[in-house]
Amino acid sequence: MSSQEPYILCALAQMDQLSVGDLSRFLFETGLVAETDLKLPLTSLKEQGLVCQAVNLSGVVYEITDAGRTLVSDDASLAQIKADVAAKSAEYQRVFEQEKDYIAQYTESSTGVVPVFLSIRDGARIVIKINIIVRDIDTAKKICSGWMSNSGRAFDAVWQAIAGDEPEPGFWTSRPEEGKA
Numbered sequence: 001m002s003s004q005e006p007y008i009l010c011a012l013a014q015m016d017q018l019s020v021g022d023l024s025r026f027l028f029e030t031g032l033v034a035e036t037d038l039k040l041p042l043t044s045l046k047e048q049g050l051v052c053q054a055v056n057l058s059g060v061v062y063e064i065t066d067a068g069r070t071l072v073s074d075d076a077s078l079a080q081i082k083a084d085v086a087a088k089s090a091e092y093q094r095v096f097e098q099e100k101d102y103i104a105q106y107t108e109s110s111t112g113v114v115p116v117f118l119s120i121r122d123g124a125r126i127v128i129k130i131n132i133i134v135r136d137i138d139t140a141k142k143i144c145s146g147w148m149s150n151s152g153r154a155f156d157a158v159w160q161a162i163a164g165d166e167p168e169p170g171f172w173t174s175r176p177e178e179g180k181a
Contacts, residue, residue, distance in 0.1 A: 004041040006078055007033050010085040012051060012064040013072045015093050019061050022096055030088040102151045104144035106137070114140045118147045120155055127169075128155055 007027055012018060018026070020038060027033040042062060045051040050068035054061050064072070072078055101123075106116045114137055119129040134140050147154060159168055 002041045002044065004033050004036065004038060005045055006081050007085065008038065008041055008045060008062075009050060009064060009068055009072050010078060010082050011089065012062060013069055013082075014085050014089045015096070017054060017056060017061040017063045018096070019059060022092075023062065026089070026092045030092070032084060032088065099148070102148055104147040106134075106140035106144060108137065116140045116143050118143070118151075118154075120151055128158065130158075 004027070008023065011023060011026055011032075015026070020042070024035075024038055027038075028035045042051065045068070046053070046062075048067075050065055050071060051062050052065050054063055072082065101121045103117070103119045103121070106114050108114060112135065114134050116132045116134055117129075118132070120127045132143065134143065156168075
């Protein structure tokens, strides 16, 4: 097994399905694995029957197989890696869950303006979508960060501004938690 493979297995065992981007982000930003391309270790784990690919609303994701779960739970040499992954996974699980329904993106443009796209989804349904044009990337980043931190309050403010005292539509299966990003 390569040095990344045990971390990939433990991360997938802890967090279920992850895209390559989310898996990379978790492993690299937490310092669990040095930043490298994960294609080779993922291919190796797939060939060993320890992980498989699936498709969900987010696109292609990797998930651990039953054989992979058995290996992670039975292999005592993975105990420290499992503990390290578990200690760092809760925050990322929350962020990844939030990012499924609360989206904030920007695109650089050669015209000197930066379009910012903000939305809230409830499953496959888009509840609110806002497009804003700003003049620089720093402002776009600030807006995206603020949206991810305050999208519930933003929805409430927009709803109040456009609908007044009308009751909210009530279609939410989950709402953003205030003050968490």
